[in-house]
Amino acid sequence: MSPAAYLFPFLAIVFWAGNVIVSKMAASAISPTAITFYRLVLAIALLSPFLVRPIWRNRDAIRRHWWQLAMGGLLSMALFQALSYRAAESTTATNMAIVTALIPLLTAILSAALLGDAVTLGMAVGGVLSFGGILYLVGHGDIGAVLAQGAHLGDVLMLFAALAYSLYGVLLKRWRMAIPAWQSTYMQAAFALVFMFPLFLALPAGTATLDAKTVPLIAYAGIFSSIILTFFWIQGVKLLGPNRCAIFINLLPVLTAGLAIALLDEPMRAYHVIGGGISLAGVLIAQTVQRPLFAVRASLAR
Incomplete structure (x- = not known):
């Protein structure tokens, strides 16, 4: 595999980090519903000249899967984006990126729950670590404060956004639609x-x-986040496979934090590094340790 292939998922994550920054900038400038709507209009307008004819030729397959496509659009492009923009009103870009990076772990957990996929040792250990790291992060270094007072609204909304996108990934795996x-x-x-x-x-x-x-925020969201990011990610998955590409999501908080410090003057606190680091370590363990959990239990029982 050519090393150049790894540029595709890396650049996709770079644009994704930029999208988190744009979400934060948009929080004080435009309604979350409005920017979500405008970015969709722009993306569809730019893609239509290239896709209307192929879609018309493939209309029978699309008609068969219309409700899956509708559900996918609701979860990944309407709910995820609108919740992310709303979350940006009351949390930091760094927090948003760290919660977003939980998507691979949440997808694995939902796959086990909904599709019957094997529960791995990595999922069990990584899930506990990531949950603890997120509690430490949203509590600003005090887990007890979260348990006593609850989490900030923006962090909760971002978690729901990540869950929506994770459910989208699980459903795509289940449906396996034969559509380009x-x-x-x-x-x-x-x-x-x-x-x-x-x-x-x-x-x-x-x-x-x-x-x-x-307008520049909408342009970034509609062109770079909706089209260019998607192109790079699709190419990366095609060349490297989904599992290798998923590991690149761990870079999202690092890149976002750097951009947030440079462009938004967001401070970097110790709880960002500690809580985010623990959470990302959990995600990485979940992605790399694939030994079935019940096999481990059986060996211990013997």
Whole structure:
């Protein structure tokens, strides 16, 4: 495998880190519903000249899977994005990235629960570590404070966003739709736009303004996050496989923290390093230690 192949998932994560920064910038400039709606409009407009004809030729397959595409669009492009933008109003970009990096672990846990996949030793140990790390992070170094007072709203919303995207990944694995990746992405974006449209119409006046501050944020979200990031990730999965690409998600908090310090003047605290490090270590263990948990129990029993 050429080393250049690893650039695809790496660059995808770079653009993903940029998207977290844009989400934070957008929090004070535009409604989460509005930027989610506008980014979908922009992405669909740019992709339509290339995909409308192939989708029309493949309409029978798309018609058979329309409800799976609709559910995928709801989870990955409407719910995940809107919750992420809402979370940015009350948490830091670094926290958002650390919670987002839990997606591979959450996907593995949901796969075990919903698809009957084997529970591995890595999932058990990594899950406990990651949960402890997140508690330490959102409690700013005091786990007791989280248990007593609860977590911040932004961190909770970001966790729900990560769960929505993890469920999306599990459902894709279960459905195995025979539709090319770009056509599937386009149709999911179209369904997500349908879901967001009534919410967009209900927005209060002044919360969906297009101006010199919001247009660049929408452009990044619609072009770099929705199209270029997707292209790099699809190419990475094609060349390296999903498991190798998933490991690159561990870089997301590191890259996001660097950008947040440089562009947003966010401080880097000790609890970010300790809690985030423990959480990411748990994710890495879950991804790499694949020994079945019950096999371990059986050997100990003997």
